[in-house]
Amino acid sequence: MINEFKLYFYRHKPFLILTAFIFVGCMMQYFILSGENISSVKDVLGVSSEGLIYQNFAADSITFLSLVYFIYCSASSIINDKRNGVFMYSFVKKVPSLKILTYKFTAAYSFVLTSNVYIILFTSIIALSIYGGEKEMIFNAILLLLTKSYTAIFYVSLGILFALLVNNYVFVLSIFFIVEMAKIGVYSVLNKFSFSKFIVLNHIDISYFFDLPSKGIDRGFSFPFTLLIYFVYLLLIVLMAFYTFTRKKGRLI
Amino acid sequence: MNIKIRNLNKRNKSNIIFKNLNLDLEPGKIYGILGKNGSGKTTLLKLISGLEVDDGKHRIDLFPSDYSPVGIHLESPKLYPFLSGRQNISIFTSDLATTILEPEWLIKVFQLEAFVDKKVKTYSLGTKQKVSLIIAILMAGKLLLLDEPTNGLDEESVQRLKSILLQLSKEHKLTILITTHDIDELDEIVDEIWVIKNSILEKANIPERKRQYMQQ
Secondary structure, three states: OHHHHHHHHHHHOHHHHHHHHHHHHHHHHHHHOOOOHHHHHHHHHOOOOHHHHHHHHHHHHHHHHHHHHHHHHHHHHHHHHHHHOOHHHHHHHOOOHHHHHHHHHHHHHHHHHHHHHHHHHHHHHHHHHHHOOOOHHHHHHHHHHHHHHHHHHHHHHHHHHHHHHOOOHHHHHHHHHHHHHHHHHHHHOHHHOHHHHHOHHHOOOOHHHOOOOOOOOOOOOOHHHHHHHHHHHHHHHHHHHHHHHHHOHHHOO | OOEEEEEEEEEEOOEEEEEEEEEEEOOOOEEEEEOOOOOOHHHHHHHHHOOOEOOOOOEOOOOOOOOOOEEEEOOOOOOOOOOEHHHHHHHHHOOOOOOOOOHHHHHHHOOOOOOOOOEHHHOOHHHHHHHHHHHHHHHOOOEEEEEOOOOOOOHHHHHHHHHHHHHHHHOOOOEEEEEEOOHHHOOOOOOEEEEEEOOEEEEEOOOHHHHHHHHO
């Protein structure tokens, strides 16, 4: 598993990319919230701490960028192995398919978590240096890590599944935009139907359940119900990935 | 333990690649498989290693209770281009409890010291080939399958490969199967030559030059 995890760092140079994202996101939010703007935001959100607002908004912008990067990296762990033919070594050693895929998923999740720790830590340090320290920012950082990783894990799982189905990065990356558009569609068109509560797109953002300055939309579901639907879909995605991997085994080398 | 493969059938769409193929392999012997391009040499290695299924959708498992009994090198080296040769060797063999030969010794014998810490994407075909051969040798617990192993290798490297293969077969009783379309480079070390002809394997004469090579 550790080798799979290390490959993310060899393959994608995350510290360089994520630092660039942090720089872009923090700069962007600094200009957006400059002057009187931050006071207006404070009034609208009812939050007194400028640092907290900046930390949250900057993390939002950076994780939006990093989400596409995470999908690319997780898809790459499959597409790259297919293109280089290195699945051959695991197959010849008789490593079970379940173990191979479990390592792939675990490494992807660990990478998301590590990257988000890096993003939120540095965003918080920048927020501290600009607006000064607040105790609440530590708790806010933990909540941000939790909510951002929760959403990212869903996307990278989909990324791995689609990478097993197709060999095309463009198609895999389009997942992000398809899901985002589908979320709007589900919310505006299907939300009047009772079955829409079982659609996972209503449950991939848990920021509403926490006391964050910028939170998602209240869709009227309880937190346990949201978690239940999310994990059922996550399990389905993993099972579909396993089925696809087993079916395509001979064509993966 | 002898390896016996019986009634192996493989077809690709409408073409029959192998029909009732039988193969007996003894430990410590080197076998050469000759065949024209497209005759099914690589497919045979993939079938034996369990990478491909036969017509009955069965996957061959010659050593059911062993982890990594087979080492395989296919025609084009399978490596991560963004890693160094050493990292590739480590990543694909670090899970093995034991290896017959030491990785560092193989790196030295293949004269890879100057390249092994550089990224694979900067390598020539021959250098990639050597790294891939090292991985295959390290992975092989009982059986080593080599598909066109001399591709891209210079004369000196071919000689070094031959001596390693002889060492593996004679000292460590490894069964080695080499496929090639040009046996001249390897006929000195093979114990038996088989030819793929019309979807079946035919045994050819034991090469005379082998004895001469062994006497040197």
